[in-house]
Structures are given as C-alpha cells and as structure tokens.
Amino acid sequence: MxxxxxxxxxxxxxxxxxxxxxxxxxxxxxxxxxxxxxxxxxxxxxxxxxxxxxxxxxxxxxxxxxxxxFVDAHAHYPQTAMIASWGKRLIDWLNDYTFPEEMRFADPGYARDIAGRYLDLLLAHGTTTVCSFCTIHPDSVDALFEAAEARGMRVFAGKTCMDRDTAPAGLRDTAQSAYDDSAALLARWHGRGRASYVITPRFSPTSTPGQLQALGALWAEHPDCLMQTHLSEQVDETAWVKSLYPDARDYLDTYESHGLLGAGGLYGHAIHLEPRERDRLREVGAGLVHCPTSNTFIGSGLFDMDGLMREGQRIGLATDTGGGSSFSMLRTMAAAYEIAQLRHRALHGSELLWLATQGSARALRCDHLTGxxxxxxxxxxxxxxxxxxxxxxxxxxxxxxxxxxxxxxxxxxxxxxxxxxxxxxxxxxxxxxxxxxxx
Known part of the structure; x- marks a missing residue:
C-alpha cells in the first residue's frame, strides 16, 4: 500500500x-x-x-x-436530539428530558438514526474517539457500535443499567438482566475491530446494591473492560446518594463496596469529592472526566483541575452530550479554561489540547493506540x-x-x-x- x-x-x-x-x-x-x-x-x-x-x-x-x-471521554449519545434543553437541576432534568427521550430507544430504528447522526456530528467537530452511555435497551448498544464500525471509529460504549424505582418503569431492568444483557453485549462487541465494551451503571441513585454488586462481579470477570458511571456531580445529588446508602462512607464507597472501583473506572464529573475519595481514586489510578459545558449548563460546580492534576489524578475531558451544551471539543476546551479561571488557574493552550486528546485517551486507557x-x-x-x-x-x-x-x-x-x-x-x-x- x-x-x-x-x-x-x-x-x-x-x-x-x-x-x-x-x-x-x-x-x-x-x-x-x-x-x-x-x-x-x-x-x-x-x-x-x-x-x-x-x-x-x-x-x-x-x-x-x-x-x-479529539477524544471525548464521557457522553450520552441517546441525548443527541434533546441537547440544549432549557433549565432544571440534574434530577429534574433527568426526569423531564432525559428519561422520556431515552424511552424512545426501545425502537431499534430510532436508535440507529440517532447513532448515525451523533457520530457524524462528532466527526464534523473533529472528534474521532468517544466513550458513551447508551440506554437500557441492548439495541441501543448495537446501533452505536454498528454506526461506529461503518465509519471506522474507535468507540467505547455500554448498556446503561438502572433497576431502582428512582428511574421510570420503562427504563428499568433488574440486577440479573443487567448482568446478562451486559455480558452478552460484551461478548458480541468487545475487541471487535475498534469497539470496546464498557460496563455501565448509570449512577448509584438509579441502581440497587444488588445491581451494583452484579455489575461489579461482571467487571471482575472481565477486568480488561472499562467501567463508567457518574460521581459527585451536584451537591444535592451527593446528599441523595447518602440518603439511599446510609451505611456508605461517601459517594465513592457506594461503588467501591460493590467492586466498582479500579484502574479501568471512569467517573464523570467528580466535582464535590471528599478527601478520602480523592485519595482512593488516585491510589487505584482511576479516570476522572471533566465535563465543563455540562457543569455550567446544569449549574453543578467548578471542577478542581489544578488541585487534582497536582495530586497526580488521571483526568480526561468530555462534552457530556446532552447535559453538555455542545458537540464541540473546542467549545469544551474553552469552557474548561473558563472554569479553571474561576479557580484562579489559567490553563495553557497546550494543556487544553492535551486534555482533549492524549489526556482523554489516557483516561480511557487507549493512549497506546490513539490520542x-x-x-x-x-x-x-x-x-x-x-x-x-x-x-x-x-x-x-x-x-x-x-x-x-x-x-x-x-x-x-x-x-x-x-x-x-x-x-x-x-x-x-x-x-x-x-x-x-x-x-
């Protein structure tokens, strides 16, 4: 050639x-x-x-x-059509916008349409690799990986698992079906071409301890896979987690105690971390993913880029479509700069570009391949x-x-x-x- x-x-x-x-x-x-x-x-x-x-x-x-x-380390491709929806705090935003839209992915045709549209938007914005949540529907995972395969893209993705009644009935699975569906999708897609399966509990408030335990067991069986979830995005979310898991030491402990903390773990947002959480995340070499346009759009808080980097944390950058307000990693870099300025640290252009490329690839454990x-x-x-x-x-x-x-x-x-x-x-x-x- x-x-x-x-x-x-x-x-x-x-x-x-x-x-x-x-x-x-x-x-x-x-x-x-x-x-x-x-x-x-x-x-x-x-x-x-x-x-x-x-x-x-x-x-x-x-x-x-x-x-x-560009490497986008945390996104929700099913939220493509509802990006830039007005107002709301996280919990209300999920109930009023996200969950109704995700129910539409019970239709495989709709999932295929959005998956293709989403990846084409990424490519138009210079993004060549993405790590995305899907919905509880296995067809939503197939749709994204099939669209990525057709475009030759490296994509990380997984079935989003939710079995607690904090999620609507139309978007709930069970601990067993979450394990079974995830295992079957993993067997079908992980390592096929440029596809990587990611074990995906949405976050602790929408999973029972039994489901978290089941997914932790699946991860232990397939340690070469990544695991993605959310952590400490908003203050009221953290309080909610403590009310649902009263015996947990902190938010991170709801994952750690169920086998969902490790080097291949990806924890989106990670804004309101307690000292023990920061220590444990650094000790295991987990990936923290900064989602700046989402954090400002939903009013979540200011990510501590400078402090976490100085601690030696592994950090990537992400659009967090559709909580994030843009498909563009350029806009995401700009928002990261603005948030860091509010914490009195002016990020250099080299640091911003590194976060959007090699930094995110490093968080996804694929910097030996791309980034x-x-x-x-x-x-x-x-x-x-x-x-x-x-x-x-x-x-x-x-x-x-x-x-x-x-x-x-x-x-x-x-x-x-x-x-x-x-x-x-x-x-x-x-x-x-x-x-x-x-x-």
Whole structure:
C-alpha cells in the first residue's frame, strides 16, 4: 500500500504539559505526517518526510494545523436530539428530558438514526474517539457500535443499567438482566475491530446494591473492560446518594463496596469529592472526566483541575452530550479554561489540547493506540483552520506564536474550524473516503 504524506503544521506531545510545561509539545510550522495502513508511520519536518518517502501520495493542508483527533471521554449519545434543553437541576432534568427521550430507544430504528447522526456530528467537530452511555435497551448498544464500525471509529460504549424505582418503569431492568444483557453485549462487541465494551451503571441513585454488586462481579470477570458511571456531580445529588446508602462512607464507597472501583473506572464529573475519595481514586489510578459545558449548563460546580492534576489524578475531558451544551471539543476546551479561571488557574493552550486528546485517551486507557501523533499510533487526526471566521482570522494576525494562534481557535472556534477529520487514515464525511483524496 502506498503511504500518504500529509503536509501542514503539526502539533504533537512528548509528555504531559501539566508536568513538563510547553516543552511537552512539538510544533512543526512546515511539518509532515506519513500514514500507511491506517497507522502513523512517521512525523517530522515536511522536507525530511518528502525525502524519506518520495513515492508517497501527498495531501497538502497548507497552513492547516494537524492535531490528534479529539477524544471525548464521557457522553450520552441517546441525548443527541434533546441537547440544549432549557433549565432544571440534574434530577429534574433527568426526569423531564432525559428519561422520556431515552424511552424512545426501545425502537431499534430510532436508535440507529440517532447513532448515525451523533457520530457524524462528532466527526464534523473533529472528534474521532468517544466513550458513551447508551440506554437500557441492548439495541441501543448495537446501533452505536454498528454506526461506529461503518465509519471506522474507535468507540467505547455500554448498556446503561438502572433497576431502582428512582428511574421510570420503562427504563428499568433488574440486577440479573443487567448482568446478562451486559455480558452478552460484551461478548458480541468487545475487541471487535475498534469497539470496546464498557460496563455501565448509570449512577448509584438509579441502581440497587444488588445491581451494583452484579455489575461489579461482571467487571471482575472481565477486568480488561472499562467501567463508567457518574460521581459527585451536584451537591444535592451527593446528599441523595447518602440518603439511599446510609451505611456508605461517601459517594465513592457506594461503588467501591460493590467492586466498582479500579484502574479501568471512569467517573464523570467528580466535582464535590471528599478527601478520602480523592485519595482512593488516585491510589487505584482511576479516570476522572471533566465535563465543563455540562457543569455550567446544569449549574453543578467548578471542577478542581489544578488541585487534582497536582495530586497526580488521571483526568480526561468530555462534552457530556446532552447535559453538555455542545458537540464541540473546542467549545469544551474553552469552557474548561473558563472554569479553571474561576479557580484562579489559567490553563495553557497546550494543556487544553492535551486534555482533549492524549489526556482523554489516557483516561480511557487507549493512549497506546490513539490520542497523539506518533509512529505506530492509529492515524486519527484533525486538521484545524486557524482563521476559520473573520473574528478568529483578525486575532490570528496579531498572534506572536502558535499558542496565541491556537488559543483564539480554542476560545472562539466551532465546526467551521475543522478543515477535515481523518479516521484510520481516511477522510471522514458522509461516506468514508480513501486515503489521499482531497476534500
């Protein structure tokens, strides 16, 4: 197979910029990225890559910035159609918007329609990998994995399990059916192509101790799987959990005591953590997922990015569709910056981009596969137009370096800033195109 050489600016990471500073990033103003067989073969100066691979097909992105494809570490694809629903606190928002919409996924056709629509929206916004909750319906899981397979995307997902009467009757399963359905879906999808099954209790308020125990047992049987849930999103939610689990030491203990705390655990939000919870999450190497547009939209609170990073926590970034108000990881990075500012920490552009790529991949335990531009990794990347709107273009003319230029796109960019998205070396669109074809 003939390699493809992508020319443009390139930006990759050698280390975590929260630890190593700007030196963690590698920017080539005239860079080259060589792709072959769906993987990255080499990255370096454009002229050097031309000389090393003279027979390669060439795609010239001009001044476009080639970055790793965005990795969205926590989302609810069934909430696509109800994104940006007005008002409400978390519990009311679930009852008034989320649960009625999720009931519609009893219809496999509706699930397939939303799954395809959702993944196409992600690709249009430069996101190449996502970890999503589905609904209690097994068909909702099949729909998302089938849509991802058709697009060549790396997707993590699982059946959302709820058996407590805090969820409506139409969205409840049982401890046994949650185990059986999850086990069957895991056997069908986990490790098939780029699909990874994730064991998925929604959160402690919608699961009985028996269901949490059953899912903990399933995770123990399949420790190579991830497990995703929610943790300490809102103060009133945390109080609710304590009323439902009066013997628990804290919110995290409702998972820990049922076998649902571990290195492969993903805990969305994690805003109102107690000291013991922070210690245990760090000790086991669990993934915390920051969902900034959701946290501001639903009024949840301010994630402690600086403090948690300094503790050595493993942190990813996510849109949290549809509690989050955008499908865009650019907008999500901007919101993360704004929340950190309210905690008196100005996140650098390198830190924001790392969170949205390698940081999220690290939280998902797939940074050895994707989330960066490096030889051997999967060729998932996004090309940014750094002058996509008049407002951004005029700011870019006054920028002194790549970080000022990129920061303007992070803060003001949207899907117009996505010049193209590449999945496994192929350009994404309504129909996946062959490597080397121009947009």
């Amino acid at each position: 003939t390699p493809t050489l992508h020319l443009g600016q390139t930006l990759s990471f050698d280390a975590n910029p929260f630890e190593a500073g700007i030196a963690a990033a590698r920017h080539q103003r005239h860079g080259g990225l060589v792709v072959d067989g769906g993987r990255i073969l080499a990255i370096g100066a454009g002229d050097a890559m031309r000389a090393a691979y003279p027979a390669a097909d060439t795609v010239d992105h001009g001044a476009g910035l080639i970055v790793p494809g 960066n531009l490096a030889p051997g990794l999967e060729a998932d990347f996004t090309v940014l137009d750094l002058a996509s709107t008049p407002a951004i273009a005029q700011r870019s003319t006054h920028a002194d370096d790549i970080w000022e230029t990129l920061f303007a796109t992070i803060m003001m960019g949207d899907d117009r800033a996505i010049a193209s998205t590449w999945v496994g070396g192929r350009k994404a669109g309504p129909v996946m195109q062959k490597a080397g074809e121009r947009k």
